[in-house]
Amino acid sequence: MHAADGGIHPAYAEYCNWFGQQDRNVLRRKAGEAERTFRRTGITFNVYGESDAEERLIPFDMIPRIITAHQWRKLERGIEQRVRALNAFLHDLYHRQEIVRAGRLPERLLRGNDAFLPQMVGFTPPGGVYTHIVGIDLVRTGEDDFMVLEDNARTPSGVSYMLENRETMMAMFPELFTHVRVREVSDYPRRLARSLAACAPPAAAGHNPVVAVLTPGIYNSAYFEHAFLADQMGAELVEGSDLRVENGRIAMRTTRGYQPVDVLYRRVDDEWLDPLTFRHNSVLGPSGIMDIYRAGGITLANAPGTGIADDKAIYSFMPDIVEFYTGEKPLLHNVQTWRCAEPDSLAYVLDHLAELVVKEVHGSGGYGMLIGPTSSRKEIEAFRAKLKAKPANYIAQPTLALSTVPTFARAGLAPRHVDLRPFVLVSPKGIEITPGGLTRVALKKGSLVVNSSQGGGTKDSWVLDD
Amino acid sequence: MLGRTANGIFWLFRYLERAENTVRLLDAGFRMALTRNVATSEEEWRSVIVTIGQRKAYEAKNGTYAGIQVFNWILRDRNNAESVLRMVESARTNARMVRAGLTREVWEAINETWMRLSDALARPVRETNLGDVLDLVRRQSTQVRGAMDGTMLRNEIYNFARLGKFIERADNTARILDVKYYVLLPAVSYVGSSLDNAQWDNVLRSVSAERAYRWLNAGRMDPRSIAEFLILDGRFPRSLAFCYSKISSNLASLARDYGNSMPCHVMLAQCEALVREGRIDEIFETGLHEFIGGFIARNQALAAQVQRDYRFTE
Numbered sequence: 001m002h003a004a005d006g007g008i009h010p011a012y013a014e015y016c017n018w019f020g021q022q023d024r025n026v027l028r029r030k031a032g033e034a035e036r037t038f039r040r041t042g043i044t045f046n047v048y049g050e051s052d053a054e055e056r057l058i059p060f061d062m063i064p065r066i067i068t069a070h071q072w073r074k075l076e077r078g079i080e081q082r083v084r085a086l087n088a089f090l091h092d093l094y095h096r097q098e099i100v101r102a103g104r105l106p107e108r109l110l111r112g113n114d115a116f117l118p119q120m121v122g123f124t125p126p127g128g129v130y131t132h133i134v135g136i137d138l139v140r141t142g143e144d145d146f147m148v149l150e151d152n153a154r155t156p157s158g159v160s161y162m163l164e165n166r167e168t169m170m171a172m173f174p175e176l177f178t179h180v181r182v183r184e185v186s187d188y189p190r191r192l193a194r195s196l197a198a199c200a201p202p203a204a205a206g207h208n209p210v211v212a213v214l215t216p217g218i219y220n221s222a223y224f225e226h227a228f229l230a231d232q233m234g235a236e237l238v239e240g241s242d243l244r245v246e247n248g249r250i251a252m253r254t255t256r257g258y259q260p261v262d263v264l265y266r267r268v269d270d271e272w273l274d275p276l277t278f279r280h281n282s283v284l285g286p287s288g289i290m291d292i293y294r295a296g297g298i299t300l301a302n303a304p305g306t307g308i309a310d311d312k313a314i315y316s317f318m319p320d321i322v323e324f325y326t327g328e329k330p331l332l333h334n335v336q337t338w339r340c341a342e343p344d345s346l347a348y349v350l351d352h353l354a355e356l357v358v359k360e361v362h363g364s365g366g367y368g369m370l371i372g373p374t375s376s377r378k379e380i381e382a383f384r385a386k387l388k389a390k391p392a393n394y395i396a397q398p399t400l401a402l403s404t405v406p407t408f409a410r411a412g413l414a415p416r417h418v419d420l421r422p423f424v425l426v427s428p429k430g431i432e433i434t435p436g437g438l439t440r441v442a443l444k445k446g447s448l449v450v451n452s453s454q455g456g457g458t459k460d461s462w463v464l465d466d
Numbered sequence: 467m468l469g470r471t472a473n474g475i476f477w478l479f480r481y482l483e484r485a486e487n488t489v490r491l492l493d494a495g496f497r498m499a500l501t502r503n504v505a506t507s508e509e510e511w512r513s514v515i516v517t518i519g520q521r522k523a524y525e526a527k528n529g530t531y532a533g534i535q536v537f538n539w540i541l542r543d544r545n546n547a548e549s550v551l552r553m554v555e556s557a558r559t560n561a562r563m564v565r566a567g568l569t570r571e572v573w574e575a576i577n578e579t580w581m582r583l584s585d586a587l588a589r590p591v592r593e594t595n596l597g598d599v600l601d602l603v604r605r606q607s608t609q610v611r612g613a614m615d616g617t618m619l620r621n622e623i624y625n626f627a628r629l630g631k632f633i634e635r636a637d638n639t640a641r642i643l644d645v646k647y648y649v650l651l652p653a654v655s656y657v658g659s660s661l662d663n664a665q666w667d668n669v670l671r672s673v674s675a676e677r678a679y680r681w682l683n684a685g686r687m688d689p690r691s692i693a694e695f696l697i698l699d700g701r702f703p704r705s706l707a708f709c710y711s712k713i714s715s716n717l718a719s720l721a722r723d724y725g726n727s728m729p730c731h732v733m734l735a736q737c738e739a740l741v742r743e744g745r746i747d748e749i750f751e752t753g754l755h756e757f758i759g760g761f762i763a764r765n766q767a768l769a770a771q772v773q774r775d776y777r778f779t780e
Contacts, residue, residue, distance in 0.1 A: 231566035
C-alpha cells in the first residue's frame with residue numbers, strides 16, 4: 001500500500017481512506033462470514049494425495065489487490081503481444097519449426113519432451129487457435145513494472161476464484177464499490193462461451209455450436225471451477241463416460257439420445273484425453289477423440305500439445321520467441337532466469353543456491369522446487385545433488401523480484417508476497433483480457449509460495465477505472 | 467440434458483426422501499419405545515430396523531436392540547452404509563455432480579443440510595438430543611423443498627427430481643405398511659384393546675399421518691380405514707395414491723416435453739390403476755401383504771424403466 005517514498009501508493013489512496021474508517025472488529029467478523037459463505041456455496045477444493053476426501057477452502061484475504069488504470073493499460077499491451085507470440089510459436093513448433101531452423105531455440109528442448117505431442121505435427125486446430133484460454137503469472141517488480149513468472153498455456157485454473165472473490169467482496173462491502181470505481185469481471189463466462197463458439201470446427205457449420213466442459217469428475221481439485229464455468233456458460237458439464245464416437249463425431253449421452261459436441265473445453269490433461277492415443281488405461285476421455293479432432297469433427301480447448309509452451313526451459317527463451325514472431329521488442333519481461341543446462345549458468349547457480357529459487361522445467365503446482373533463502377543447509381545440499389545429476393532439468397531465478405501487498409493478518413495489516421494471473425481468451429476474432437485476474441498471496445510471513453496446495457490464499461484483484 | 471445428470475438428480479432426491487422418511491420412522495419408534503417396558507420397546511426398535519430392510523446388517527454388528535444402539539446405527543454408524551448421514555452424504559455428492567442443474571438456493575440448502583448434519587452427528591447421539599437431530603433433518607428437508615418449489619424451472623430436471631422423490635416415498639410408505647400389516651390384520655382377541663390403539667397410532671405416526679387421519683376420521687380408529695388412508699387417500703401427501711398422482715403428472719409432463727411416450731408410460735398405467743381404482747375391501751380380500759408386495763415390485767420396475775428410457779446410464 002506504501003510507495004517507495006513511504007507515502008500511500010496512489011492505487012490505494014481511496015481504499016486506504018475507506019479502510020481507515022473501518023472498525024477492526026467488524027472487519028474480523030466479516031472475514032469469518034466470508035469463510036462461512038464459501039463453505040455454504042461449496043467453493044472448495046480437494047487436495048491430491050489426501051486419503052480422506054476432505055474439502056478445503058482456499059483462504060480469502062479481504063484486502064483487495066489494486067492495479068491502476070495506467071498500470072493495466074501497459075500490462076494489457078504486453079500480455080496481448082505475448083499471447084499472440086505464444087500461438088504463433090505453437091503453430092510453428094507443430095509445423096516447420098522455423099525458430100529452430102533459425103537457430104533461435106535449441107532443438108534439444110523439444111526432443112524427448114513429453115509435452116511436445118507428435119500427434120499434433122502438421123495439424124492446425126480450428127481457427128488456428130492453440131491456446132483458447134491462457135493465464136499469465138506476473139509479479140510486480142517496480143512502480144509500474146510487471147514481469148512474467150510463468151505462462152500457463154495448458155489449462156490455467158483459478159478463474160472461478162477471480163469471479164467469486166469479487167462477488168464476495170461486493171456482498172461484504174457494497175459501500176466500498178460506490179467509493180472506488182472498479183472494472184467489472186463478471187462477464188468473463190459470457191465472453192468465454194462466445195470465444196469458444198468462435199472456434200467451432202468445420203463440422204459445426206450451419207448451426208449454433210454446442211459447447212461442453214469436460215471434467216475428470218467431482219474428486220478433481222478444480223471440480224468446483226468446472227461446474228461453475230459450465231453453469232455460468234449454460235454448457236453441459238460432461239465426464240469421459242458421457243462421451244462416445246457416433247457417426248464420426250464426439251457425442252454426449254443425453255436423455256434424448258446422443259448429441260454431437262462441437263467445442264469441448266476440456267479440463268482433462270493431454271495424457272488422459274484419449275485412451276487410443278495416449279494413456280491406454282484412461283477413462284477420463286473418450287476413445288478416438290484425437291482422430292475426430294484431426295478430422296475436423298470437434299474443437300478441443302486448449303489444443304493438445306500446448307503444454308510445451310509452459311515448459312520453464314522454453315520460458316527462458318520467451319523474449320526471443322516474442323521477437324521472432326511479432327518482430328517487436330517484448331513489452332513484458334521475464335524474470336531473470338539461469339538455464340542450468342548451460343555450464344556457465346549451472347556454475348553460477350551452484351555457487352548461489354542459498355539466494356535463488358530453483359525450479360524443475362516440467363514442474364507445476366509449486367512442487368519440486370528449492371527456495372534458497374528459506375531452506376536449511378541440509379535441504380540445499382540435497383537439492384545440489386539432484387541439480388548436479390540432471391542439470392538440464394532445472395532453471396533458477398532470483399527471489400528478490402516478488403512484490404508484497406497489504407494483507408489482513410492477526411496483528412493488523414502486514415505485507416505478503418503476491419503474484420497476479422490475468423485470464424486471456426483467444427479466438428480468430430482476437431484476444432480479450434479480463435481486467436483483473438487471480439491474485440494469489442503467500443499467507444505465511446516471508447513465504448514466497450503462493451500455490452493453494454501449499455498454504456497460499458487469494459485476493460480480489462481490482463483494476464481501477466479512469 | 468445429460469443422462470448422467472438425470473440419474474444424479476433422480477438419486478439425489480431419492481436419497482433425501484429416504485433420509486427424511488427414515489427420520490420420521492425413528493421418531494415414531496422413539497415415541498413408542500418411551501411408552502413401553504424394556505422387552506416390548508426392544509421389539510419396537512427391531513421393527514424399525516426390519517422396516518428399513520437392515521435386519522441382517524444390523525445383527526451382524528450389534529448384539530441387542532437397545533434404543534440408543536439402534537438410533538445411532540441408523541443415524542451415523544460407520545459400519546452402516548445406509549445410515550442417514552451416508553444418505554445425506556450421497557445426496558450431497560450427487561448434488562455436486564449435477565451442480566449446474568440446480569439453482570444456487572437448492573444447492574445451498576442441500577449443502578447446508580449435509581454440513582449441519584455432519585456436525586450434529588460428529589458424536590454419538592444420546593436420548594436427550596435425539597429429538598434435536600430428528601428435527602434438524604425434518605427442517606432441512608423442508609428447506610430443500612421450499613427452495614425447489616420457489617426457484618427451480620418446471621422443466622425436465624424438475625420432473626426427474628420429483629420422480630425420484632415420489633417413487634422413493636411410495637416405496638417407503640409401502641414398506642412401513644408391509645412391516646406393520648399384521649398390526650392391521652383383524653385379530654379377535656385384541657380388538658378394541660388399548661395396545662391395538664397404540665400400535666395403530668404408531669403406524670400412522672411412522673408416516674406422520676396421525677393428525678391428518680384424525681382430522682378426516684373423527685376419532686374412528688380401525689385397521690381397515692388406516693390402511694385405506696395410507697394406500698388410497700389421494701389427499702394425504704405420503705399415501706401411495708398421492709405419490710402416484712404426482713408420478714403420473716411428472717411422467718406426463720416429460721412425455722409432452724419430449725413429444726413422445728416411452729415404455730415407462732405404459733408401465734405407469736398399471737401401477738397407477740392399483741392405487742387409483744383399488745378398493746380397500748378387495749385389497750383385504752387378496753391380502754394386504756400380497757397387495758403391498760405386488761405394489762413394491764411394480765414401483766421398482768417403473769423406476770428401472772424410467773432409468774432405461776431416459777438413458778440414465780450407458
